[in-house]
Amino acid sequence: MSNGAKxxxxxxxxxxxxxxxxxxxxxxxxxxxTLPWQGAKSIITRRLRSVKxxxxxxxxxxxxxxxxxxxxxxxxxAKELQTR
Numbered sequence: 001m002s003n004g005a006k007x008x009x010x011x012x013x014x015x016x017x018x019x020x021x022x023x024x025x026x027x028x029x030x031x032x033x034t035l036p037w038q039g040a041k042s043i044i045t046r047r048l049r050s051v052k053x054x055x056x057x058x059x060x061x062x063x064x065x066x067x068x069x070x071x072x073x074x075x076x077x078a079k080e081l082q083t084r
Contacts, residue, residue, distance in 0.1 A: 011026055
């Protein structure tokens with residue numbers, strides 16, 4: 001599952017191939033610290049939308065750190081995919 005997620009495969013595709021429930025695969029990937037690219041993209045999008053409505057500097061800083069972490073993950077996954 002982790003290799004599929006790192007390779008850009010969606011959770012829905014993995015669930016169909018492995019015959020497992022979507023939620024089981026999602027939970028496993030979250031616990032292992034691996035996200036499909038689509039998951040990282042949706043997290044980034046939600047965080048960017050939240051930044052607009054954040055009133056406190058600490059909240060904005062936390063959101064920016066979350067976004068940075070997801071962007072770093074996408075860059076790492078893209079580099080790993082290039083080496084294959």
